[in-house]
Amino acid sequence: MPARFHNPVATVFGSGSLDQLPALCPGKVALVTFPEARGLGLVDRVQALLGERLVHVIDDVQPNPDVAWLRGEHERFWAESADCDSVFALGGGSAIDTAKALIVGTASGRFDELLELLAAGRPFAPARCKRLVAAPTTAGTGSEVTPWATIWDxxxxxxxxxxxxxxWPAAAIVDPELMLSVPAGVTVSTGLDALSHALESIWNHNANPLSDTFAISAIEDILDCLPRLHNDLRNRELRSRMALAALKAGMAFSNTKTALAHSISYEMTLRHGLPHGIACSFTLPLVLGLAWGRDAARDQTLRKVFGHDLEKAQARLRNFLHSLGVKTEFGDYGVTPAEAEAMIDFAMQGARGRNFIGSRAA
Incomplete structure (x- = not known):
């Protein structure tokens, strides 16, 4: 069947690409970023690039944006900066997800109106919306080239x-120079998020040869690059390779969405406090086993990466994760076998779980 691939994000990649910001963010601009950005000089740099056009700054974004915090920020943004033309998200997935929530305005100005629309689960047209430009400071989220944002309660x-x-961001700025200060733990966690994105786009009902091309390249680069970057965090070449790998993984799942490992991860984050990158990657060897043999075309793609032996493929993934200090069993995180089985069954029924080629809900 014909393969269709769609991604409307204008993407700028490479060291120094943040300098393209003024041309990509027209009019008055609001900045959404993380608390450390100011100490790293990033807020001052954006101010220097935009000058008086920077009119609103939110610089206290926390991991996994929660409705209790988002409510006030959203309503304050629309009350104080409704005339803003563009929102610039600078940071990891949480900053970009926060910006995606902020740009969607409601008729009443109430954030809870947005939550009610989301809870209803039906498509809707927002009352108002702003232009979004995103620049990731970590190599992993892919949120700069996808339309999805996760909001937590x-x-x-x-x-x-x-x-x-x-x-969908109007534009993405992927500048590896922004990632040089990322500490080892975040480098690993976000890199594993990217690996999960790429693998999840392969064992997926929505996969096609175009998404596979991005995914295979991303997986090969991450498996080779991430352990070396973990031991050489200031290496510009490795940072650039990981930034490109994460971008390719984002391009892949921008068309397929994620699948079972991410569906499991939501419960692990909500109930066990696991950081997202670890929560969505520690099950990858397990999910690879559940995917193997389900679909001949998907097997062919997986074998391009891992060869023809499932046990060796799982061992390779498991050893890779262990080398980065990531444990790969539910029991390592305090989850009993019975709880794990129930969690997997529940995840199979979720929207992302149903994308998985081995889903019993498909």
Whole structure:
């Protein structure tokens, strides 16, 4: 069947590409970034690039943006900066997800109106929306080239998935120089998120030869590059390779969405506090086994990366994760075998789980 691939994000890649920001962010601009950005000089750099056009700064984004914090920021943004033309997200997945939530305005100005629309699970047209430009400071999220944002509600133990036509970034700036200061733990966690994105796009009902091309290249680069980068964090060549690998993984799953490993990860993050990159990657050897033999075309693609022996393929993934200090059994995270089985069954029924070629809900 004909393969269709769609990604509307204008992408600029390479060292120094942040300098393209003024041309990509027209009019008045709001900056959404993480707390350390100011100490790293990034807020001052954006200010220097945009000058008086930078009119609003949110620089206290926390990991896994929660509705309890987002509510106030969203309503304040629309009350104080409704005339803003562009929003620039600078940071990891949480900063970009936060910006995606902020740019979607409601008729009432209430954030809870947006939550109600998301909870209903039906398509909707937002009352207002802003132009979004995203620059990742970590190599992993892929959010700069996808429309999805995850919004968390820790109190209610829920998550919302936001995705609209307007939550596709208009442009992505992928500048490896922005990633040089990322510490080892975040480098590993975000790199494994990218690996998961690429693998999840292969064992996926929505996969096609075009998404596979991005995914295979990303996987090969990450398996080779991430352990070396872990031991040489200031290496510009390795940072650039990982940035490109994460971008390719993002391009792959921008068309397929994620699958079972991510569906499992949401429960592991909500109930066991695992960082997202670890939560979505520690099950990769297990999920590879569940995917193997389900679909001849998908097997062919997986074998291009791992060869023809499933046990060796799983061992390679497991050893790779162990070399980065990531444990690969549910029991390592306090989850009993019975709880793990129930979690997998539940994840299979979720929207992302149903994308998985081995899903019993498919």
């Amino acid at each position: 820790a109190q209610q133990q829920k998550k919302y998935s936001l995705h609209l036509d307007c939550t």
